[in-house]
Structure formats: C-alpha cells, structure tokens
Amino acid sequence: MKVKRKFFEKNDLKYTLMTVLTFVVFLMLWQVLAMNNLIVGEYTPSPSEVLEAFIFKIYNVGPDGNLLITNILTSLQISMSGFVLAVIIGVPLGLLMGWYRLLDRFVRPIFEIIRPIPAVSWIPLMIVWIGVGTEAKAVIIFLTAFIPCVLNSYTGIRQTSQALINVAKVYGASNFYTFLHVGVPSTVPMIFAGMRIALASSWSCLVAAEMLAASAGLGYMINMGRNFGRADVVVLGMIIIGFIGYIFTTVFTVIEKIVVRGGTI
Amino acid sequence: MEQKYLTRLKISNISKSFPNKEGKRELAVDNISLDVYDGEFLVLLGPGRCGKSVLLNMIAGLMKPDEGKVVLDGEEITKPNPQMGMVFQKTGLLPWLTVMDNITFGPRQRGESKKIYTERAQKYIDMVGLTGFEKSYPYQLSGGMKQRVGIARAYTNEPKILIMDEPFGALDAQTRYSMEQEVQNIVEKDRRTIIFVTNNIEEALMLGDRIILFTNYPARIKKIYDVNISKPRDTMDRTFLMLRKEISENTDLAL
Structure with missing residues (x-):
C-alpha cells in the first residue's frame, strides 16, 4: 500500500542545490565582510580563519589544552548523560502525573515552582552539593531537559481520547492496563516532541554548564578561547555546537518516524 | 408470543442527571424500564443527543445510574462487564495496533491463550469480510472497514449482549x-x-425486531413497536412504509 519514493528525484536535487547555495552565499558574504573589517570590531574571524583553527585543533591541544575530538566527546558525554537521565525520570513522572490525579495534586505544585528557575542558577548549589565534576554538569543539563520531558508527557496523556479509554474499560481492562496499553502509546508522539525539545536544550545549555570548572568540553573551549583572545576558536566552538545539534535533530527525526509508524488518528 | 422469550437484560427505573451550566441538575435519562429478550435485535431509536448514549453507557457499566438498576442474567451491573460487547460510534480503534491486535484486545488483556483467541478472531475477521487485512493499521482502512473491525472486535469477545x-x-x-446489509448477514x-442505537428510522426498520422510540431530551420511552416483517426487508414494502410513516410522525424533532 505504501508508495516507495524514488531515492533522488528532480525536485530533491533542486532543493539540495538551493541549500548549498545558501551556505555558499552566506560564507562568501561573511568572508568579504571580515576581510575588509566591516563587521563591528576588527576581531571577527573570517570563515577561512575558522577553518584554519579547525584543522589546527584536530592535531594540536592549544590554547585550551585538549584536542578538538576530546572536547567534543567530553561535551557529548555530559549532555547525553543529562538528557538520558531526564528522559528516564521525566517521561514516566509526567505520564503518571497525567494519569493519576492524586500524584498530580501531590507533585505538581512543587514542579510548577521549580519549573521557572533557570537551570544555570543551580550552579552554585551544585558546586556545594556534588562538586564540579562531570556529575554536577550532567545534573545541570538534566534540570534543563527534565522540564519538557515531564510537561509533554503530562499534557499528552491528558489528551488521551476518552473514546479509546472507554473501549479498554468495556473490554474489562484495569486502570493500570489502560494506562500502559492505551494512555502511553497514544502519548508517544507527544513524548517524542518533548524529547526533541529536551535534546536541543540539553545541548545548547552546554556552554553554561561547562562554566563550572571544567577541564575539557566545547563550552570550556569557547571560554578558553575568550580568555586567550582567540576569536577563531570561539567561533569554531559555536559552529561545532550548532552542527552537532543539527545532526541530533536529523537522527532523532528518523528514529521518531520509525517508532511512530502506526500514526495517530 | 413474547412469553416464549427469555429476558436477558432487565433495566428497571433508571434515571441519570447531569449538572448544567447554571449548576442545576438536568435529567438526561428519565425513569426508563426495559426488558431485553434473548436473541432479539432491539433498536433504540431517538433524535440526536436525546440521552440514548447515556442510557447505553449505563447498560455497559461505564456510568452509574442515579436511580434504578441494570441486571444481566440476574446479576446487577456496576462496572464494565466483558460479557457485553460494544461497537462504538467513533470506531474506537487503537491507531498503533494492527487490525488483528485491535480485535484481540479484550481476550489478550484477560490473559487468555493466544492460540485460542487468534483462531476465534480469525473466524470473525473472515465473517466480516476483512480477510487479508489482519496486519493493516487502522489509518490504512476506509470508514466502513474500520467499523467492520469494530464489529469483529466485539464478536471476538464472545459477548452475551452486543451493544452497537x-x-x-x-x-x-x-x-x-x-x-x-452486512450486519443482517452477520446476525x-x-x-x-x-x-442497536440509531437516529435513522429506516435503519431501525431494516434491522430491528423491536424498536423503542425515545422522546427528546431527557430520554423517556415514547412508544414500542414490534416489527413483524420477515428479513431481509424491502424498503418499498407496504407494511414497512406504513410503519416508517407512523414512527416518523411520532418522532420529536431534535433541535
């Protein structure tokens, strides 16, 4: 029944070309402006300088003391552990809160107060509680990613169609069975939306988390670049964060499509 | 003739009210008593939003009546009972499950043997004419096919009473x-x-052995018709048309 798309259609080519063109134009414009010092401050690096920094950072540890790949892996490790923890704790909590009224009444007031507190403002407390290691940074990321995980699962399961719940009840299903087999599956698209927001924010919160005394990481590299007046390294860090975030989104969209294949009504 | 029938479901004096916008309680179902006989095709006919669905939800055990009770084979119904199958207006298929998994939801949930219920499900899938669509998802089916799945699901549950x-x-x-036509064949x-609940007079006359006509909100029994026309019925049959006219003149307009 499914119509298989051809791998590469004429339109695909057209749109790919347009995307590439956008990048080329953007980079050219940036290069010209930077070379002629037309961007505010003479200090702005041009794309070619950033590229040089990129190649330099592959083999050299200066100025921050790590190879580029070490910085990337460290950051990935921190943000992934925070994100995974947020999903493991946040999604079930949101689902249960949405389904069981009592738990909702119990947890929600506390949750609503914690929600508006920026994750970064926890940093001083974290230093006192768990020090400045990987765990502390992962916890900061966790706090950022946790909120959308809870909120989306909560809102999603509350929107479970009453008709479907009635179907389960008529066939004699218990409340918990209905929760597991009707509530949760019908919330899957919303859970994924929440996870996507969580993933994006856990990655972009990285620089702030690595302001804690870090010794490696992309955020750390940016900070060190600033301290040493290496604008090219700062911009390199920014671009790599953006690029990896983009890869995340793409991979996540593919996973989402596979999991949500049944579709909703 | 009715003496020969065994009463399966006894509905006695049930009422149900809901709070309206001003906070006052408004009757939706007003003191309805009704016997459902074994093996009959009973049609509940009434204008849209007249409270039929509330009555049905009480029969199915999804809602508790304020007064009165519903008794199935001598046992009062207080919660949903797998002995009653239900086919829903909005089909109520779980979109993430295949046709087969949707149909076997009831027995699977009760932990019955997979071999037995799959066999039974297959029998009813064949009966409603969905052979070959066992692995399809609901979004791949047309409206009529979805409703066939709903019917097969209700039958696979082997209910004593089937509510549609x-x-x-x-x-x-x-x-x-x-x-x-399909429902007639299946029956x-x-x-x-x-x-069987409907707001369509012709449908009621096509299918029903007995038709209970309801008033507009709140639902009360207005009149009971015995339809003694042999099936399959012809919509142009003289008795059919006369009954149709009579019921139609008796029906309250839904506003």
Whole structure:
C-alpha cells in the first residue's frame, strides 16, 4: 500500500542545490565582510580563519589544552548523560502525573515552582552539593531537559481520547492496563516532541554548564578561547555546537518516524 | 408470543442527571424500564443527543445510574462487564495496533491463550469480510472497514449482549446501506442479543425486531413497536412504509 519514493528525484536535487547555495552565499558574504573589517570590531574571524583553527585543533591541544575530538566527546558525554537521565525520570513522572490525579495534586505544585528557575542558577548549589565534576554538569543539563520531558508527557496523556479509554474499560481492562496499553502509546508522539525539545536544550545549555570548572568540553573551549583572545576558536566552538545539534535533530527525526509508524488518528 | 422469550437484560427505573451550566441538575435519562429478550435485535431509536448514549453507557457499566438498576442474567451491573460487547460510534480503534491486535484486545488483556483467541478472531475477521487485512493499521482502512473491525472486535469477545452505538452514523449513505446489509448477514450467521442505537428510522426498520422510540431530551420511552416483517426487508414494502410513516410522525424533532 505504501508508495516507495524514488531515492533522488528532480525536485530533491533542486532543493539540495538551493541549500548549498545558501551556505555558499552566506560564507562568501561573511568572508568579504571580515576581510575588509566591516563587521563591528576588527576581531571577527573570517570563515577561512575558522577553518584554519579547525584543522589546527584536530592535531594540536592549544590554547585550551585538549584536542578538538576530546572536547567534543567530553561535551557529548555530559549532555547525553543529562538528557538520558531526564528522559528516564521525566517521561514516566509526567505520564503518571497525567494519569493519576492524586500524584498530580501531590507533585505538581512543587514542579510548577521549580519549573521557572533557570537551570544555570543551580550552579552554585551544585558546586556545594556534588562538586564540579562531570556529575554536577550532567545534573545541570538534566534540570534543563527534565522540564519538557515531564510537561509533554503530562499534557499528552491528558489528551488521551476518552473514546479509546472507554473501549479498554468495556473490554474489562484495569486502570493500570489502560494506562500502559492505551494512555502511553497514544502519548508517544507527544513524548517524542518533548524529547526533541529536551535534546536541543540539553545541548545548547552546554556552554553554561561547562562554566563550572571544567577541564575539557566545547563550552570550556569557547571560554578558553575568550580568555586567550582567540576569536577563531570561539567561533569554531559555536559552529561545532550548532552542527552537532543539527545532526541530533536529523537522527532523532528518523528514529521518531520509525517508532511512530502506526500514526495517530 | 413474547412469553416464549427469555429476558436477558432487565433495566428497571433508571434515571441519570447531569449538572448544567447554571449548576442545576438536568435529567438526561428519565425513569426508563426495559426488558431485553434473548436473541432479539432491539433498536433504540431517538433524535440526536436525546440521552440514548447515556442510557447505553449505563447498560455497559461505564456510568452509574442515579436511580434504578441494570441486571444481566440476574446479576446487577456496576462496572464494565466483558460479557457485553460494544461497537462504538467513533470506531474506537487503537491507531498503533494492527487490525488483528485491535480485535484481540479484550481476550489478550484477560490473559487468555493466544492460540485460542487468534483462531476465534480469525473466524470473525473472515465473517466480516476483512480477510487479508489482519496486519493493516487502522489509518490504512476506509470508514466502513474500520467499523467492520469494530464489529469483529466485539464478536471476538464472545459477548452475551452486543451493544452497537450508532455504529454507522459517521458513514456516507452508500457505505451505510451496505453495512446494514452486512450486519443482517452477520446476525443470521451468528445470532446474539443485540442492542442497536440509531437516529435513522429506516435503519431501525431494516434491522430491528423491536424498536423503542425515545422522546427528546431527557430520554423517556415514547412508544414500542414490534416489527413483524420477515428479513431481509424491502424498503418499498407496504407494511414497512406504513410503519416508517407512523414512527416518523411520532418522532420529536431534535433541535
């Protein structure tokens, strides 16, 4: 029944070309402006300088003391552990809160107060509680990613169609069975939306988390670049964060499509 | 003739009210008593939003009546009972499950043996004409096919009483007509006690052995018709048309 798309259609080519063109134009414009010092401050690096920094950072540890790949892996490790923890704790909590009224009444007031507190403002407390290691940074990321995980699962399961719940009840299903087999599956698209927001924010919160005394990481590299007046390294860090975030989104969209294949009504 | 029938479901003096916008309680179902006999095709006919669905939800055990009780084979119904199958107006198929998994939801959930219920499900899938669609997902099916899945699901549960809540209300006229024929065929092959709710007079007359006509909100029984026309029925039959006229003149307008 499914119509298989051809791998590469004429339109695909057209749109790919347009995307590439956008990048080329953007980079050219940036290069010209930077070379002629037309961007505010003479200090702005041009794309070619950033590229040089990129190649330099592959083999050299200066100025921050790590190879580029070490910085990337460290950051990935921190943000992934925070994100995974947020999903493991946040999604079930949101689902249960949405389904069981009592738990909702119990947890929600506390949750609503914690929600508006920026994750970064926890940093001083974290230093006192768990020090400045990987765990502390992962916890900061966790706090950022946790909120959308809870909120989306909560809102999603509350929107479970009453008709479907009635179907389960008529066939004699218990409340918990209905929760597991009707509530949760019908919330899957919303859970994924929440996870996507969580993933994006856990990655972009990285620089702030690595302001804690870090010794490696992309955020750390940016900070060190600033301290040493290496604008090219700062911009390199920014671009790599953006690029990896983009890869995340793409991979996540593919996973989402596979999991949500049944579709909703 | 009615003496020969065994009463399966006894509804006695049930009422139900809901708070309205001003906070006062408004009656939705007003003191209804009704016997459902073994093996009959009972049609509940009433204008849209007259409280039929509330009555049905109470029969199915999804809602508690304020007064009165519903008794199935001598046992009062207080919660949903797997001995009653239900076909829903909005089909109520779980979109993430295949046709087969949707149909076997009830027995699977009760932990019955997979081999037995799959076999039973297959029998009813064949009966409603969905052979070959076992692995399809609901979004791949047409409205009529979805409703067939709903019917097969209710039958696979082997209910003593089958409740159908305006099952064809959302279908187009053509599909609706062919689904009515289909239901007649199914009932002939596998006779069960059926309570069928509709707001369509013709549909009621096509299918029903007995038609209960309801008043507009709150629902009260207005009149009971015995339809003594042999099936399959002809919509142009003289008795059919006369009954149709009579019921139609007796029906309250839904506002």
